[in-house]
Amino acid sequence: MTNAPFMYWVGMNTPADGSNVELTEFNDFYSNVHVHEVVSGNPGFIRATRYELLEQDARGDFGTRWLAVYEMDSEDAASTYLARNDGPPEGRPTYTPGPPLWQRYEGWWRLIWRRLVPSEGDLGSAGAPYLFLVGMDVPAGTSSQDLKDFSEFYTNTHVPEVVALGDFLRGSRFELRSDLKHPAPGSPQFLAVYEGEEKALATRARRAANPSAVSPLSSGPPAWEAHVTAWRLLYRRIDSWPPV
Secondary structure, three states: OOOOOEEEEEEEEOOOOOOHHHHHHHHHHHHHHHHHHHHHHOOOEEEEEEEEEEEOOOOOOOOOOEEEEEEEOOHHHHHHHHHHHHOOHHHOOOOOOOOHHHHOOEEEEEEEEEEEEOOOOOOOOOOOOEEEEEEEEOOOOOOHHHHHHHHHHHHHHHHHHHHHHHOOOEEEEEEEEEEEEOOOOOOOOEEEEEEEOHHHHHHHHHHHHOHHHOOOOOOOOHHHHOOEEEEEEEEEEEEEEOOO
C-alpha cells in the first residue's frame, strides 16, 4: 500500500454454494475489472489491495471472506466519496455488472479509516502478504484525558510490543472516519494493522502451541485495561492494482 492517510474498506462474503468455477470468475472480475473501475472512477483513490480471510475470530464470524482496501490520498478524497455516496445516483460512478456469483455477494463492511500513526511511511510498501487486524473500542464515558492516555499507551507501548513479540514488519493505528456498513452494533472506533510475512505466521503458531512461554504484554492505563476488542482477524493478500 502507499503512503495514504485514509483507506476505504469493502468487505463481502460469497454464497457457500458457489462452485470453484464461479469463484474463479468472481475473483478474476474483482481483481481485473471492478477494483480498476473503483480506483479510476473515484477522485483521490490511489490503489486497491484485495485480501482473503485466513483466520476468523475465535468468538464468531466477525470477518468477511473478501476484503478490498482502497487507499485515499487525502481528507478531500474521503469527503468527496461520502458526498457522492449520499447524493443522487446520477452523481456516482457506474460499474460493470459482474458474473453470477458477483451478483449474489453479501455486503458486510463499508468503512473509511483515518490513519493515526505513523503519520508518514507506506503501509504494506513491500507487499506484505499478511495483515493481522484488531478492532477496538474504549469504554463508554471515557474522558478526554483517559482517551489521551489510552492512545499514548497504544501507540508508544502496545503496538511496538506486539510488533516485536509477533515478528511483524510494522504496526499502524487507524481511527474510524465513517461507518457506512457494519453489522450491529457497528464498527469499532480504533483499528490496529500489523503487517507480516511467513515468519510472523510461524511465530503466531508457535505461541499458540505453547502459550505459557509467551511473554506478557505490558499493562496500561485504566481505559486501556477496560477496552473492548471487537474482532481479531488474519488476512492473506491476493493482489494490488496498480501493482505494489
